[in-house]
Amino acid sequence: MPEKPYRDLNTYFRGLFGGRVHKVTVDAGLSCPNRDGTLSTGGCIYCNARGSGTGAHQQGISIGQQIERSKTRIARRFKTNRLMAYFQSFTNTYAPFDRLKAIYDEALAVEGVVGLAIGTRPDCVTGDVLDLLEEYARSRLIWIEYGLQSAHDRTLALINRGHDFACFEKAVAATRHRGINICAHVILGLPGESRRDMLDTADIIADMGIDGLKLHLLYVVRGTALEALYRDGRYHCLEQREYVDRVCAFIERLPETMIIQRLTGDPHPNELVAPAWSLEKRETLEMIHDLFRERNTWQGKQYSGS
Structure with missing residues (x-):
């Protein structure tokens, strides 16, 4: 069994830069x-009205200021001055081209920023934006993070995603071979999905030429349509051990080259409705690593592709 059960983000960064790189939201x-x-x-x-945002933009804090305010803390805690600017909240290719270029340029201009990670939807990328990211990628590390959530159209319709799987396929195809790294976001525990459905998503994306993956637990947040389903008894959250099982089974079906950027999410404690165990992130991560060892398995062990 390999030293680590999956290819993690920190090891990837160390291989590229010889040291730690910290992502700044x-x-x-x-x-x-x-x-x-x-x-x-x-x-x-x-999704609620915050959309995972920090509120910094509403407070009038510029992109450059947001990054600069984090640099001292990161240098002290993580012993690094290398940063990736992570555009996380909502859809970060959804604006006029000139505005997008301005905010990306502002982030890249901050000393110590080695690249960008841009969270977006697969139905919100244009050729002009991909051309721009391709240009950046000639000298900087560029990741684009597409929210897929599930490879099943019935699930995407149920969660009101607004696009189908074919849209994701099209975005990935348009992004590949440009020097831009592609990360897919997948949520485990979506309404109506069985364990088999979740593993089918792993099998489907395994051979798409995707460079990285972020796994998320579906947790219930206040002020969302999912909260109403949960309170009416029409949605039941995964138990912690169920989630741990699905993470391990998902990852072992992926190629060893794919970088596992996240194993679970970070709910805001004051917004979380359920499950309460989702706040115990360290415990969940320890359980995942323990289960890999117990099963004597690792990323790629069940991968059957090319």
Whole structure:
């Protein structure tokens, strides 16, 4: 069995830069077509009005200032001055081209920033934006993070995602061979999905040429449509051991080259409705690593692709 059961992000960064790189979340104040009325106004059933944002943009804090304010703390705690600017909240390719270029340029201009990670939807990328990211990628590390959540169209419709799996396939195909790294986001525990459904998503994305993966637990947040389903008894959260099992089974079906960037999420304690165990992130991560050892398994062990 390999020294680590999966290819983790820190090891990947150390291989590229010879040391640690820390991702800094920046809030660009962008929106989402699934909330502003373009597709719908309610958004995905699990997303609230914050959309994982920090609120920094609303406070008038610029992109550069957000990164600079984090640098001293990161240098002291993590012993590194290398940073990745992570555009996380909402859809970070959903704005006029000139605005996008301005915010990306502002982030890259901060000393110590080695690249960008841009969270977005697969239905919100244009050729012009991909051309720009390809240009950056000639000298910087560029990741684009596409929210897939599930490879099953029935699930995407149920969670009001606003796009189908074919849209994700098209975005990945348009992004590949440009020097841009692609990360897929997948949520485990979506309504109506069995363990087999979740593992089918792993099998489907395994051979798509995707460079990285983020796994998330579906937790219930206040002010969402999912909260109403949960309180009506129409949605039941995964138990902690169920989630741990699905993470291990998912990862062992992926190629060893794929970088596992996240094993679970970080709910805001004051917004979380359920499950309470999702706040015990360290415990969950320890359980995942323990289960890998117990099963004598690792990333790629069950991968059957090319």
